[in-house]
Amino acid sequence: MPQKPASFAVGFDIGGTNMRAGLVDESGRIVASLSAPSPRTTQAMEQGIFDLVEQLKATHPVDAVGLAVAGFLDPDCEVIRFAPHLPWRDEPVRSQLEELLGLPVRLEHDANSAAWGEHRFGAAQGADNWVLLALGTGIGAALIEKGEIYRGAFGTAPEFGHLRVVRGGRACSCGKEGCLERYCSGTALVYTARELASHGSYTNSELFDQIKTDPQAITGKMITAAAKKEDPLGIAVLEDFSEWLGETLAIIADVLDPGMILIGGGLSKDSSLYLDQAVNHYSSRIVGAGYRPLAHVATAQLGGDAGMIGVADLARRAVLETT
Ligand SMILES: [Zn+2]
Known part of the structure; x- marks a missing residue:
């Protein structure tokens, strides 16, 4: 044949x-x-x-x-x-x-x-109801529902990045303020580092010294690199990020109740810095905590x-x- x-x-x-x-x-x-x-x-x-x-x-x-x-x-x-x-x-x-x-x-x-x-060839093979949360410059999100892409009536669902979570909060590039992605993304790491540095002092922190010298030169990558080296300001920024990610996972679980949430995007390769902590926050912040199954939270595979x-x-x- x-x-x-x-x-x-x-x-x-x-x-x-x-x-x-x-x-x-x-x-x-x-x-x-x-x-x-x-x-x-x-x-x-x-x-x-x-x-x-x-x-x-x-x-x-x-x-x-x-x-x-x-x-x-x-x-x-x-x-x-x-x-x-x-x-x-x-x-x-x-x-x-x-x-x-x-x-x-x-x-x-x-x-x-x-x-x-990810659904066909990566970390979500075999999962039917799950959410991708891509953490990069902003937040990208997708929902796979019964094995198909869910897009809503007008094609824009799910748009988690621009949920307003802080009234009067950080200005967002979308024109709104206090959007979730201003607190839980690569860009958010930079905002948070500058804010923490302006409100406190960190000894033995190279990152703190760099911000004081040139706050505009700080990038998300510099912050994750600092946290890996146990820089005290770097660790504080990642703790704040973990809390926000925990809140985000809880919002997703309360609204959609997915079986799995995959973390993708540029920040996913550094998930060892924040994911366990974020899942701890998430597990305590959903409604009915302790009395309902938790979505499996994992990192995407295809980068x-x-x-x-x-x-x-x-x-x-x-x-x-x-x-
Ligand atoms: Zn926005």
Whole structure:
């Protein structure tokens, strides 16, 4: 019997600075990848996507293309309504790209794409009702409900990062104030470090000395590195972060009651600094604490490739469903 030819799909992770394209096989393995700076105009962006697909097509047959997008899509994933760092505004990007590329195209929100990657090939295989909480510059979230992506009536659910949790709190880039992601993300670590340093004094803390010298130069990575070296201010910042993460897990559990919450995003690789403590907070802050099962809390497995892998798989499945 002739062997079925291998099937490859291209998954794009489109960020404000760079776009990455991965050629992904049916088992979720990236067999080749390319990246390029993200152009500033719609036309240049679509041409850039075309160029990367052509380069990957030169080495392997490509069946479909998926785009993981950090922005708001319509519920049918046809239109990119608004993406703060990308040029498209209310445009039918899926059909535009399909025409340009001559291949089936699938769009998906970036957190949903990453969740799908984990669901199919990573830490969430076999889990049917679970939440991805991606902790990076902000908070990205996705809900898998009965094995499918849940997107709400208008395509924006779940949006935990911009829940207002502190009245009159820290200003957020979304225009609101006191949003959860201002307290529980990589950016939040920097805010908290500056606040703690301005209200107190930390002896034997290199991080404290650095903030006093140049508060603008502090990054989330510097803070996690300091905490690993047991810097007293670094540890205090991570304690505050753990408490907020515990609150966040409790909110998610009280609203959605998932079986599992996966921590993804850039901060997930440092979960040994905060996760046990966060789960302790979470377990005491849910309603009915001690009398109900806790969601399993774990870290994601596919790292920064989860979105590319997930959206490539979604693109391939979309082709299978229509043939
Ligand atoms: Zn906000």
